Amino acid sequence: MASVFDVTLVCLILAVGAWSTFARLTFSAIVIFIVYGLLLSLAWVRLAAVDVALTEAAIGSGVTGMLLLNAVARLRSTDAAPTPSRSSVNIAAGVFCTLITASLAGLVLVPPQVPVSLAPSVMESLGQSGLGNPVAGVLFVYRSLDTLLEKVVLVLALIAVWSLAPDGLWGGKPALRPFPQRDSVLIFLARTVPPIGIMVGIYMFWVGADEPGGAFQGGAVLAAMWILVMIAGLAAVPPTSSHALRLALIVGPVVFLAIGILGIFLTGTFLAYPEGYAKPLIIAIEATLTVSIGVTLAMHVVGPPEKEWRS
Amino acid sequence: MAAAETSSIAGLLLVSVLILPVVGILAQLALGGRFLNWICLAVFPASFGVSAATCAVVWSHGEPLIYIVGGWQPPLGIALRADGISAAMMLVTAIIICAVAIFARVEFTQPSGAPEARAPFVFWALILALWSALNALFLGCDLFNLYVALELLTFAAVPLVCLKGGEATVKAALRYLLFALLGSMLYLMGTALLYGAYGTLDITLLAQRVHPERVTWIAAALMTVGLLTKTALFPLHLWLPPAHAGAPAAGSAVLSALVVKGSFFLIVRLWFDAMPGLGHTAGPQLLASLGAAAILFGSVMALRQQRLKLLVAYSTVAQIGYLFLMFPLAMAAEQSWTSLAWTGGWLQLFSHAFAKAAMFLAAGLIADALGHDRINDLGGAGRLRPLTFCTFGLAGLSLIGVPPSGGFVAKWLLLSASVAEGQWIWAAVIVVGGLLAGGYIFKVLGRAFTAGSDAPVIVTPVSLSREVVAFSLAVGAVLLGFFPLEPAEILQIGRPEILGSTVP
Numbered sequence: 001m002a003s004v005f006d007v008t009l010v011c012l013i014l015a016v017g018a019w020s021t022f023a024r025l026t027f028s029a030i031v032i033f034i035v036y037g038l039l040l041s042l043a044w045v046r047l048a049a050v051d052v053a054l055t056e057a058a059i060g061s062g063v064t065g066m067l068l069l070n071a072v073a074r075l076r077s078t079d080a081a082p083t084p085s086r087s088s089v090n091i092a093a094g095v096f097c098t099l100i101t102a103s104l105a106g107l108v109l110v111p112p113q114v115p116v117s118l119a120p121s122v123m124e125s126l127g128q129s130g131l132g133n134p135v136a137g138v139l140f141v142y143r144s145l146d147t148l149l150e151k152v153v154l155v156l157a158l159i160a161v162w163s164l165a166p167d168g169l170w171g172g173k174p175a176l177r178p179f180p181q182r183d184s185v186l187i188f189l190a191r192t193v194p195p196i197g198i199m200v201g202i203y204m205f206w207v208g209a210d211e212p213g214g215a216f217q218g219g220a221v222l223a224a225m226w227i228l229v230m231i232a233g234l235a236a237v238p239p240t241s242s243h244a245l246r247l248a249l250i251v252g253p254v255v256f257l258a259i260g261i262l263g264i265f266l267t268g269t270f271l272a273y274p275e276g277y278a279k280p281l282i283i284a285i286e287a288t289l290t291v292s293i294g295v296t297l298a299m300h301v302v303g304p305p306e307k308e309w310r311s
Numbered sequence: 312m313a314a315a316e317t318s319s320i321a322g323l324l325l326v327s328v329l330i331l332p333v334v335g336i337l338a339q340l341a342l343g344g345r346f347l348n349w350i351c352l353a354v355f356p357a358s359f360g361v362s363a364a365t366c367a368v369v370w371s372h373g374e375p376l377i378y379i380v381g382g383w384q385p386p387l388g389i390a391l392r393a394d395g396i397s398a399a400m401m402l403v404t405a406i407i408i409c410a411v412a413i414f415a416r417v418e419f420t421q422p423s424g425a426p427e428a429r430a431p432f433v434f435w436a437l438i439l440a441l442w443s444a445l446n447a448l449f450l451g452c453d454l455f456n457l458y459v460a461l462e463l464l465t466f467a468a469v470p471l472v473c474l475k476g477g478e479a480t481v482k483a484a485l486r487y488l489l490f491a492l493l494g495s496m497l498y499l500m501g502t503a504l505l506y507g508a509y510g511t512l513d514i515t516l517l518a519q520r521v522h523p524e525r526v527t528w529i530a531a532a533l534m535t536v537g538l539l540t541k542t543a544l545f546p547l548h549l550w551l552p553p554a555h556a557g558a559p560a561a562g563s564a565v566l567s568a569l570v571v572k573g574s575f576f577l578i579v580r581l582w583f584d585a586m587p588g589l590g591h592t593a594g595p596q597l598l599a600s601l602g603a604a605a606i607l608f609g610s611v612m613a614l615r616q617q618r619l620k621l622l623v624a625y626s627t628v629a630q631i632g633y634l635f636l637m638f639p640l641a642m643a644a645e646q647s648w649t650s651l652a653w654t655g656g657w658l659q660l661f662s663h664a665f666a667k668a669a670m671f672l673a674a675g676l677i678a679d680a681l682g683h684d685r686i687n688d689l690g691g692a693g694r695l696r697p698l699t700f701c702t703f704g705l706a707g708l709s710l711i712g713v714p715p716s717g718g719f720v721a722k723w724l725l726l727s728a729s730v731a732e733g734q735w736i737w738a739a740v741i742v743v744g745g746l747l748a749g750g751y752i753f754k755v756l757g758r759a760f761t762a763g764s765d766a767p768v769i770v771t772p773v774s775l776s777r778e779v780v781a782f783s784l785a786v787g788a789v790l791l792g793f794f795p796l797e798p799a800e801i802l803q804i805g806r807p808e809i810l811g812s813t814v815p
Binding site for chain 2: 100103104106107110116117118121122125141142143144145146149150152153155156157159160162163164165166167170171241243246247249250253254257261263264267269270271272
């Protein structure tokens with residue numbers, strides 16, 4: 001039954017969502033959006049979907065919020081006059097959203113008689129892989145092809161971001177334009193938080209095999225730590241042509257693919273694990289993916305190579 | 312179908328067509344620009360060979376090729392399946408991508424000894440990703456796996472639009488991105504609803520479980536609208552003309568010939584395979600009405616363009632419309648796969664792919680040679696580059712539907728089907744669309760072959776080899792015209808037999 005906490009949470013999510021939509025300044029809209037994401041991850045916890053909650057907090061709220069704040073800072077520095085949004089577009093968007101919400105609401109209010117799910121059969125076969133977390137089972141055992149291709153999407157998206165650089169700067173350094181000042185609080189945080197953060201990131205990946213967590217959430221935490229150190233000026237941003245950087249970007253997908261191909265020779269099937277070795281192999285994949293995801297996400301946030309920029 | 316479910320050596324062909332291009336991208340990042348030309352030289356022929364071999368196996372055995380990834384049967388795991396239409400799509404894709412690659416070789420070569428250059432590195436990574444994504448779309452049997460393929464396709468296609476840089480192309484790419492992401496979200500929402508209702512994402516299992524109820528209709532509507540956005544069917548075409556006109560010629564060719572067809576292919580999978588019951592609704596007529604509107608609107612807009620690349624892009628908006636005439640015509644037939652409209656629809660897709668790739672490459676060569684693509688200032692340019700304008704003309708014949716050309720066979724089959732089914736309205740649209748297409752093709756050719764006030768000059772010489780590649784693609788569109796005027800058997804391989812009759 002709905003508790004007072006749940007009802008309050010739902011009201012709060014609705015209110016914050018509306019606030020973010022109607023906020024006048026883009027900057028405040030984004031900050032509210034980040035809060036909205038965190039509240040949403042609480043809702044996922046209440047629905048007992050802790051993996052989803054962690055992902056929502058790390059990616060939906062954290063990385064996305066960072067990217068949006070970055071975009072706002074860039075828009076400000078180019079002095080682009082904000083074009084007022086046309087009311088016809090707003091009305092069309094409003095009608096469209098209402099239509100979709102109404103049809104979804106219609107389904108939620110009359111749910112199907114027998115809820116069907118693959119969850120029981122996921123749990124039934126999970127023992128063979130030695131994993132304890134069904135989400136990890138779906139990601140790395142049953143539907144590993146999806147996970148592999150998603151990682152390729154992530155790398156491709158980074159190439160897309162880099163492609164926005166001018167020809168002459170290809171391979172150069174992202175300039176961290178939106179973060180010109182290095183104040184002492186930031187530097188203090190960048191010195192003290194990362195040791196703990198890195199531990200948390202590694203822990204999240206490590207427990208992912210049996211408990212909620214995993215490569216994506218762990219990688220997002222590692223990315224946040226690296227970004228913090230870079231914007232505080234304690235570590236240089238690597239040039240995008242750096243060999244070490246490029247290897248870090250692809251080590252996860254390469255190991256994943258290699259183990260998948262190894263499966264052809266050892267078991268006769270692509271992306272199948274030899275009996276008894278499933279868990280160690282999956283942990284090897286997840287460990288390298290954590291590195292690759294962390295580096296890829298951080299490079300997404302710092303953006304394409306740019307000219308050095310001084311305020 | 313259980314007998315055909317193998318994880319055999321032949322099945323590994325299906326894995327290879329997905330993985331080989333991906334290996335290319337990873338190698339690009341690992342080895343850097345110095346080895347770029349070598350990587351392309353290795354990956355393109357290999358992927359082409361594997362695609363062709365897959366087609367050969369499917370067509371010679373006459374039954375679909377299936378591979379169970381990781382050894383986990385659906386619904387828990389994911390299967391890859393190549394039936395007749397996927398094999399055909401893979402072959403067309405392989406031919407066009409390789410032809411475009413040969414065409415783009417000169418423009419996007421990493422200069423030896425120089426530091427890694429931006430455009431070649433990005434271009435080849437995107438083309439490889441596109442190839443992998445399209446093959447994944449053709450082979451996927453799992454709605455979420457297909458979503459991942461769609462995402463890969465989007466992130467490969469959008470940066471291609473703004474590869475040249477500049478405000479206009481970035482703006483076009485951004486608009487394309489927003490439309491494409493909206494489409495992805497709607498598709499994903501529908502997928503989640505179907506999983507929630509029927510407990511499976513596998514298309515074959517879904518077809519057995521799906522009921523005509525509210526959740527099915529809403530999911531189908533969300534997914535179809537999402538995919539239509541990516542296919543740019545009128546009135547969701549707003550992103551297409553600036554995006555396809557803004558990309559470099561080789562990119563435009565692939566975007567127009569193949570990328571929009573990827574999401575179309577998925578619509579066919581949904582309507583004919585996953586939810587065949589949709590044939591009983593007003594849906595097919597609605598899709599075809601939008602298609603008809605696209606034909607008329609796109610053609611009229613093409614006639615009104617002043618720039619050659621925009622004209623070709625609006626022609627794509629129109630030609631996409633024909634594909635949707637297949638829905639009411641094939642779904643109304645006793646047995647969809649043996650109907651004239653089923654073969655006609657696919658032939659329209661293949662011949663448009665060849666013709667439009669040829670036409671965009673020709674338009675690119677004209678723009679390169681003259682330094683502009685203003686149609687009014689073409690006066691007499693046809694005599695300077697006869698082969699290129701000949702390419703444009705041949706491709707144009709297929710778009711209009713003049714024999715002998717693939718476009719003629721396709722439109723003739725669709726026309727016959729609409730007459731046979733008594734759905735006269737579509738026949739009228741096909742005829743009017745052909746006339747309008749004739750108008751915009753001859754507008755260009757007429758300008759090119761009549762001397763204007765000031766004769767155009769060749770600003771940059773273009774190589775004969777690039778002209779020959781474009782010409783060969785146009786010849787491909789013409790050769791499709793020798794396809795027999797009857798339902799093709801290779802397009803029926805692996806089609807479910809019980810689901811044909813949709814007349815209640």
